[in-house]
Amino acid sequence: MAAQSFWRACLSSRRHPTRYFVIPRWGLVMTSIPCVSVLLRRLHLVARSRRRFMAPMRWRVPHRRRDFSPPGLPSTTSGTLAHGFEWRDKAVPQPIGGPVPRRPWSVRTQGGEIISEGGDYVGFGRTRAPLDYFFAVFPQVLLS
Amino acid sequence: MTSLTSAKLIGRGLASTLPGEILKVLGVLILATRFEFGSRADLWATEPRSKQMPVPAFNARTGMPRLRFDALWSALTFSKQPTGGPAADDPSGERFRWALVNDFISSISAHREAHVTPGDTICVDESILKWYGLGGHWISVGLPMYVAIDRKPENGREIQNAACGRSGIILHLHLVTTAADKHANLSAAETQLFLGTTVLQRLVGPWAGTDRIVRADSYFASVEAALSLQASGLRFTGVVKTAHRRFPMAPLAARHLSARGDWVSMVHPSPSGPPELIAVLRSDRDRRYFVASAGSTSAGAPCERLRWRQLDGGAERVAVSMTQPEVAEIYYSCCAQIDRHNRCRQDDLRLAHKLGTHDWSQRVNLSFLGVCIVDAWMLHLGARGPAASLKQATFYEDLASGLIDNTFDSTGWRPRTAQAATDATVAPAYGVGVHLTPTTKRRAPPSAGVAAFLAQRRCRVFRTNRSTLVCFGCRDTSVGGEIFLCGPKTGRDCFRFHLLAAHDAWL
Numbered sequence: 001m002a003a004q005s006f007w008r009a010c011l012s013s014r015r016h017p018t019r020y021f022v023i024p025r026w027g028l029v030m031t032s033i034p035c036v037s038v039l040l041r042r043l044h045l046v047a048r049s050r051r052r053f054m055a056p057m058r059w060r061v062p063h064r065r066r067d068f069s070p071p072g073l074p075s076t077t078s079g080t081l082a083h084g085f086e087w088r089d090k091a092v093p094q095p096i097g098g099p100v101p102r103r104p105w106s107v108r109t110q111g112g113e114i115i116s117e118g119g120d121y122v123g124f125g126r127t128r129a130p131l132d133y134f135f136a137v138f139p140q141v142l143l144s
Numbered sequence: 145m146t147s148l149t150s151a152k153l154i155g156r157g158l159a160s161t162l163p164g165e166i167l168k169v170l171g172v173l174i175l176a177t178r179f180e181f182g183s184r185a186d187l188w189a190t191e192p193r194s195k196q197m198p199v200p201a202f203n204a205r206t207g208m209p210r211l212r213f214d215a216l217w218s219a220l221t222f223s224k225q226p227t228g229g230p231a232a233d234d235p236s237g238e239r240f241r242w243a244l245v246n247d248f249i250s251s252i253s254a255h256r257e258a259h260v261t262p263g264d265t266i267c268v269d270e271s272i273l274k275w276y277g278l279g280g281h282w283i284s285v286g287l288p289m290y291v292a293i294d295r296k297p298e299n300g301r302e303i304q305n306a307a308c309g310r311s312g313i314i315l316h317l318h319l320v321t322t323a324a325d326k327h328a329n330l331s332a333a334e335t336q337l338f339l340g341t342t343v344l345q346r347l348v349g350p351w352a353g354t355d356r357i358v359r360a361d362s363y364f365a366s367v368e369a370a371l372s373l374q375a376s377g378l379r380f381t382g383v384v385k386t387a388h389r390r391f392p393m394a395p396l397a398a399r400h401l402s403a404r405g406d407w408v409s410m411v412h413p414s415p416s417g418p419p420e421l422i423a424v425l426r427s428d429r430d431r432r433y434f435v436a437s438a439g440s441t442s443a444g445a446p447c448e449r450l451r452w453r454q455l456d457g458g459a460e461r462v463a464v465s466m467t468q469p470e471v472a473e474i475y476y477s478c479c480a481q482i483d484r485h486n487r488c489r490q491d492d493l494r495l496a497h498k499l500g501t502h503d504w505s506q507r508v509n510l511s512f513l514g515v516c517i518v519d520a521w522m523l524h525l526g527a528r529g530p531a532a533s534l535k536q537a538t539f540y541e542d543l544a545s546g547l548i549d550n551t552f553d554s555t556g557w558r559p560r561t562a563q564a565a566t567d568a569t570v571a572p573a574y575g576v577g578v579h580l581t582p583t584t585k586r587r588a589p590p591s592a593g594v595a596a597f598l599a600q601r602r603c604r605v606f607r608t609n610r611s612t613l614v615c616f617g618c619r620d621t622s623v624g625g626e627i628f629l630c631g632p633k634t635g636r637d638c639f640r641f642h643l644l645a646a647h648d649a650w651l
């Protein structure tokens with residue numbers, strides 16, 4: 001009982017508020033005892049200085065780096081290697097492999113008719129019904 | 145589907161079914177999504193819950209009694225499961241359970257491969273089919289691979305699919321199975337690749353060598369994926385996040401981009417000299433890394449959106465324009481097609497939400513049926529173009545009506561053409577030409593309301609028995625109205641005589 005009262009008093013104390021630390025291998029540690037919090041703070045800082053604690057990618061601000069050269073990657077005379085794959089700083093003004101021409105899509109029905117973009121009209125003032133579209137996309141072999 | 149369902153029905157001592165009746169059930173299912181109801185039985189209620197609400201009365205509306213629908217619903221089978229239980233090399237029974245849905249998926253994929261010609265872009269993405277029942281690899285009942293991801297709208301089963309980048313029609317479906325099953329199905333060469341690359345190759349494999357552009361999200365995108373597709377005659381555009389092996393992530397991340405919409409690029413030259421791949425970093429709300437084997441880094445059409453902005457005079461909608469490279473333009477032009485398809489299926493059609501079931505395979509098959517229905521809507525939208533007069537809800541209502549009143553079981557006859565007479569491979573056509581069809585007339589209702597039964601008249605040829613079937617070719621009122629004839633189930637040849645006399649055709 002005495003121990004529980006002590007911990008309750010610690011957690012609710014305004015003078016010694018609860019502090020949280022992230023320590024490698026221990027995880028999240030909380031304390032409200034001042035001397036322990038000082039120790040944990042040291043551990044936390046030491047871990048950070050040894051780079052054991054890695055901030056998530058979104059916390060890092062790459063453009064604040066003083067040195068803009070790519071870190072940790074070997075540079076060739078004309079470019080950079082990423083896992084042995086060469087990349088060069090260059091803009092590509094023309095589409096690589098040539099431009100891709102626009103192709104119309106189409107669906108062939110079971111009866112051999114072609115439904116294409118803007119191809120709803122079937123002649124004599126008639127258009128296709130929703131059922132025709134369903135039969136065009138539903139595998140009718142399944143119905144047998 | 146018909147034979148499997150009939151076998152189940154006969155096993156329960158019920159009458160077997162026909163394809164037309166199966167289609168009618170599908171129509172009733174779509175029609176049910178247009179109503180608000182608590183339990184499915186409410187749809188057959190003949191008294192409205194409130195006098196201000198219309199009564200569903202599905203028996204009168206669809207002509208399908210509730211008992212028959214319940215029997216068909218519980219016996220509806222889309223795929224054949226092998227008899228005798230799981231194989232010896234499948235101790236967990238996962239493959240045995242997947243067999244309940246495999247035939248439907250493979251037939252959809254095979255149908256699209258044979259009948260659909262996609263546009264110049266193919267979109268690849270993931271979808272979730274809703275399921276909150278039993279499942280998981282650790283239990284031998286329920287869904288074999290249960291997926292619960294926080295950022296996904298629903299829990300259930302994950303599928304990966306390819307869709308046409310222009311029309312939005314699904315082209316290929318691929319199941320996400322457990323890791324053990326995935327590894328068992330990989331070849332020796334595929335084990336060296338990223339899993340995303342392997343799945344991507346399977347999804348777009350049927351269109352290899354067509355020089356189309358494949359657009360994929362970060363699950364699939366990598367340098368390896370771009371190179372493997374290039375080797376198989378396809379181009380690639382995607383956003384790289386985690387699979388950044390051989391991608392210049394660090395050099396690009398170190399670049400300073402001053403404003404949103406700015407971009408920098410690097411190229412990977414081919415052995416012969418010209419660039420083979422492009423890596424682009426574009427600054428948007430967050431930084432996006434693109435890898436592409438199509439397009440260029442020159443400025444494409446700017447991205448324009450209307451956004452609310454707080455100005456001096458109050459909040460106003462302002463047109464915000466953002467520059468982007470051509471690579472990003474290609475990516476964003478079709479990247480949302482599968483998400484759009486998913487929204488149509490989950491939020492507009494709502495087949496899985498409205499019709500509850502405790503059978504996981506029924507739910508999954510129903511979701512695939514939803515894929516086909518939404519595909520029909522996409523096809524209609526693309527074929528009709530901007531002049532499409534039907535709204536999505538109206539389209540589904542009309543489709544339900546067409547399926548309920550289908551004439552699939554009545555085979556049509558028409559004079560054979562010279563080519564058809566010589567070509568033995570011509571498939572029979574159903575529901576076309578001169579055929580017997582149920583009359584559109586109904587009996588006079590006993591009191592106010594809709595009559596439940598079709599009208600009957602004496603057969604024009606036999607002149608003794610009554611029939612509800614009429615000749616499809618003689619329904620014009622100017623020629624004397626509908627001509628009632630005995631159906632083929634009676635064993636009489638009334639329709640054959642009528643065909644010879646009135647249409648100069650023969651069976």
